[in-house]
Amino acid sequence: MEVTFYIAAAVAILATIMVITRYNMVHALLYLVVSFLAVAVIFFVLGAPFIAALEVIVYAGAIVVLIIFVIMMLNLKQESVDQEEKWLTKKVWLGPAILSSILMTELIYILGSSDVTVLQGHEVDSKAVGMALYGPYVIGVELCGLLLMSGIVGAYHLGRQKKKVIHRFLEKAEE
């Protein structure tokens, strides 16, 4: 079981590196699906099978498909790939990458210097999650419902195309 964790972690990190270095948006999204599936394997090994299923269904299924639909609606062509290649120069990515790597090294040092705690690997099944979700956390569930409702209303309001209405008298005046 440990070996699967380390292999899945390596796959997740490599796929995420591929996501952030691709110029073509659709290639990046396909690597993102691989990354989410690897993270789902990690969740399964850590004893959260319900969350692993949710990760595959919601992240790799719904969210990525939504982004792919929008990319298809925008109808991007080869120019956008070339544009991305022009934007992502070494001068741009070197500074943020070095600074973030310094912070990452500090995090690795801090985690490495603490005492090693071994996970027991006991499974927390979906029944326990459901009992917690509808017991002490029920107000959070209701707030989530409100959030999703406002998300739907907001997406509908923002995504609506405004009709161009040209008044018929103005049209006549232009002729």
Place this chain on the structure above:
Amino acid sequence: MNSIPIEAGLLVAGILFMLGLISVLIRRNIIFMLISVEIMLNAAGMAFIVAGSKWMQADGQVMFIFILTMAAAEVSVGLALILQIYHQLKTLDTDAANEMNG
């Protein structure tokens, strides 16, 4: 049966978060920035799962479900905004949307 150190799990979550942060800093394409925010939210949720696995409680998984809901709502509103920006400006460049000069 398995003996994964908790540091390894937190380390993977930290590395994924760092990759998302680098991507959101270096990209100018607004869709790539949205994807990077998704990566970072996923990494944060993974830290919750690792902590929940450590204490063998369901609370970490409940927090992940809340993060998942927030990510879904965020991506729907964000994509609607992106469509609107693309129709107004005919580009996905974030620097083109600086008309308010804040």
